[in-house]
Amino acid sequence: MIEKRPLANIISHTVLILGIFIVAFPIWITFVAASHDAVRMTQIPLPLLPGGHFWENLRYAFSRGVGNAREISVGMMLFNSLVMALMIAGGKIAISLLSAFAIVYFRFPFRMAFFWMIFITLMLPVEVRIIPTYKVVADLGMLDNYWGLSIPLIASATATFMFRQVFLTIPDEMLEAARIDGAGPMRFFWDILVPMSRTNIAALFVILFIYGWNQYLWPLLITTDKSMYTIVMGIKSMLEAAEEAPEWHLIMMSALLAMLPPVIVVVGMQKLFIRGLTETEK
Amino acid sequence: MAEVSIRNVSKSYGDNEVLHDVSVEVADGEFIVIVGPSGCGKSTLLRMVAGLEEITTGEIAIGGRVVNDIEPKDRDIAMVFQNYALYPHMSVFNNMAYGLKLKGLPRDEIERRVRQAAETLQIADYLDRKPRQLSGGQRQRVAMGRAIVRDPAVFLFDEPLSNLDAKLRVQMRVEIRKLQHRLGVTALYVTHDQVEAMTMGDRLIVLHDGYAEQIGAPMELYEDPKTRFVAGFIGSPAMNFLDGETGDGKIRFGKDAALPCPPGAPAATRVTAGVRPEHFCLSESGEETDIRLHVDVIEALGADTLVHGHIEDAEDGANDLVIKLSGQPRFAIDSTIAITARAERIYLFDPATGKRL
Numbered sequence: 001m002i003e004k005r006p007l008a009n010i011i012s013h014t015v016l017i018l019g020i021f022i023v024a025f026p027i028w029i030t031f032v033a034a035s036h037d038a039v040r041m042t043q044i045p046l047p048l049l050p051g052g053h054f055w056e057n058l059r060y061a062f063s064r065g066v067g068n069a070r071e072i073s074v075g076m077m078l079f080n081s082l083v084m085a086l087m088i089a090g091g092k093i094a095i096s097l098l099s100a101f102a103i104v105y106f107r108f109p110f111r112m113a114f115f116w117m118i119f120i121t122l123m124l125p126v127e128v129r130i131i132p133t134y135k136v137v138a139d140l141g142m143l144d145n146y147w148g149l150s151i152p153l154i155a156s157a158t159a160t161f162m163f164r165q166v167f168l169t170i171p172d173e174m175l176e177a178a179r180i181d182g183a184g185p186m187r188f189f190w191d192i193l194v195p196m197s198r199t200n201i202a203a204l205f206v207i208l209f210i211y212g213w214n215q216y217l218w219p220l221l222i223t224t225d226k227s228m229y230t231i232v233m234g235i236k237s238m239l240e241a242a243e244e245a246p247e248w249h250l251i252m253m254s255a256l257l258a259m260l261p262p263v264i265v266v267v268g269m270q271k272l273f274i275r276g277l278t279e280t281e282k
Numbered sequence: 283m284a285e286v287s288i289r290n291v292s293k294s295y296g297d298n299e300v301l302h303d304v305s306v307e308v309a310d311g312e313f314i315v316i317v318g319p320s321g322c323g324k325s326t327l328l329r330m331v332a333g334l335e336e337i338t339t340g341e342i343a344i345g346g347r348v349v350n351d352i353e354p355k356d357r358d359i360a361m362v363f364q365n366y367a368l369y370p371h372m373s374v375f376n377n378m379a380y381g382l383k384l385k386g387l388p389r390d391e392i393e394r395r396v397r398q399a400a401e402t403l404q405i406a407d408y409l410d411r412k413p414r415q416l417s418g419g420q421r422q423r424v425a426m427g428r429a430i431v432r433d434p435a436v437f438l439f440d441e442p443l444s445n446l447d448a449k450l451r452v453q454m455r456v457e458i459r460k461l462q463h464r465l466g467v468t469a470l471y472v473t474h475d476q477v478e479a480m481t482m483g484d485r486l487i488v489l490h491d492g493y494a495e496q497i498g499a500p501m502e503l504y505e506d507p508k509t510r511f512v513a514g515f516i517g518s519p520a521m522n523f524l525d526g527e528t529g530d531g532k533i534r535f536g537k538d539a540a541l542p543c544p545p546g547a548p549a550a551t552r553v554t555a556g557v558r559p560e561h562f563c564l565s566e567s568g569e570e571t572d573i574r575l576h577v578d579v580i581e582a583l584g585a586d587t588l589v590h591g592h593i594e595d596a597e598d599g600a601n602d603l604v605i606k607l608s609g610q611p612r613f614a615i616d617s618t619i620a621i622t623a624r625a626e627r628i629y630l631f632d633p634a635t636g637k638r639l
Contacts, residue, residue: 023403116344129567160447171365171367173363173364173365173367174363174367176334176354176363176367177361177363177369177428178366179334179353179355180332180333180355180359180360180361181380181381181384182356182381182385183384186547191380192369195368195371197369228372
């Protein structure tokens with residue numbers, strides 16, 4: 001029975017529209033600000049409607065730098081962020097798949113001790129271990145390059161646990177059938193476990209990509225060479241320009257560009273893991 | 283040649299022994315059914331033949347070669363699981379081809395074998411589908427197809443029909459038997475369903491609590507059970523058991539219940555007497571070797587009638603009986619009828635050990 005209560009409908013719709021407005025408004029302002037020129041942006045009130053400089057600003061920001069980050073173009077920063085996020089997401093998934101595989105399917109001494117050690121690392125986010133990690137990375141000479149940006153962030157207890165859960169639900173008979181068919185452990189892993197975890201991998205990829213993309217503290221510490229700046233930390237240094245006022249239109253354009261890749265990843269992967277969640281595996 | 287030789291095989295998990303000294307020689311091409319209630323060790327035995335479980339003591343030989351330490355893939359066996367264990371992300375064709383691919387067979391050979399097996403099992407139309415797009419019976423056939431293409435020396439079936447509905451089960455029973463007979467491959471088949479066992483096996487191994495109680499052809503187990511367990515397990519409805527005492531050529535179960543004593547039985551001994559429902563008959567006149575049965579329920583099946591009743595004041599132990607009479611019943615519920623059985627149809631067991639006397 002469908003309730004017919006027009007008043008409740010109106011109220012709930014109003015609340016929802018208000019919510020969308022609150023969320024979307026800042027993004028709208030950003031978009032608008034990105035489409036005006038420098039002059040307009042120094043005048044108050046802030047513009048509420050887009051101007052005509054969108055493409056021009058886009059081209060400028062993409063190829064040239066802004067503010068304190070002048071030596072590096074936004075395009076370059078986007079590239080750095082992309083490489084870092086992809087390495088982190090890919091690395092985390094690969095490592096967690098393998099560690100979950102080892103924990104679930106093999107019996108070795110101190111297995112449970114290792115399991116609990118992995119669990120305990122959940123208590124150690126980057127911020128807690130920042131100084132020792134920095135020292136190790138510096139000593140290894142990994143400052144200012146892609147490896148230093150990604151490898152210290154690459155182990156993941158949550159992903160390991162998630163894959164452990166997935167592997168535990170795979171019936172033993174599958175393993176036995178594969179054994180009889182002649183699949184050794186790594187063949188079983190590659191031919192059967194990984195394809196069966198496809199939807200989990202897709203979902204995790206989205207989450208981990210965004211995690212990697214949004215990294216602020218670690219890239220800030222690790223990179224001194226401006227050509228290694230990532231976009232998220234780079235935007236902050238755009239605001240610091242010694243003698244001049246911040247170039248808001250370009251900063252806003254950069255912010256817009258920084259938001260784009262995670263959105264693309266979510267939208268792109270969405271179909272894959274919704275399909276995976278709704279089809280029943282037997 | 284693909285005989286399977288199980289010699290004095292025992293299995294323990296730590297201190298817990300689950301299979302005790304089982305031995306059986308399976309001839310080439312024979313269809314052997316391992317049957318027993320849940321937890322009796324039948325799947326464990328099968329898995330030891332497959333190589334999925336370690337053999338604690340004893341030897342298993344396939345085709346004359348001892349396989350105790352050989353990996354499953356090298357034992358020349360193929361197994362069909364209860365839950366089919368198909369790879370869900372692969373097509374039917376790839377499910378069947380996977381093992382052959384790993385063996386390194388050339389592509390055209392794989393193609394030929396898979397198509398031939400698909401033809402035999404009538405699943406050739408489904409080769410491109412994924413398992414989730416198939417029904418239970420079709421998946422079962424794919425699982426069998428996967429076993430057939432390996433061209434093994436022995437087929438191993440682990441309760442393959444348990445997940446199917448009753449009608450499909452009956453149909454698949456016949457098909458499996460026909461297929462095995464046509465291919466001529468030795469088969470070991472595990473089930474808890476004694477009807478499946480009786481209809482499919484050349485010989486049966488009845489397992490109980492890890493012991494092989496009896497090994498023999500279905501009719502042999504039906505007519506000449508060696509233990510009370512086998513007697514009660516084979517045959518449906520199950521055999522009736524009554525505790526009583528022998529004496530004067532009769533077995534007494536109480537005031538109003540007695541049966542003729544089979545020849546050669548020890549006198550003045552407590553025994554458990556077993557009579558199958560179909561071996562009871564209405565007694566002609568009031569004999570001393572009658573059981574007076576109080577009728578509780580009558581199930582008219584058409585050609586036969588099942589009568590459930592009880593003996594009033596039998597000595598001790600169970601006094602409920604099920605008897606099967608042919609034709610329509612001529613008495614009503616709550617009446618008392620006199621029934622008896624012929625002496626040679628009465629089986630005597632030791633009440634303590636369950637062994638046949």
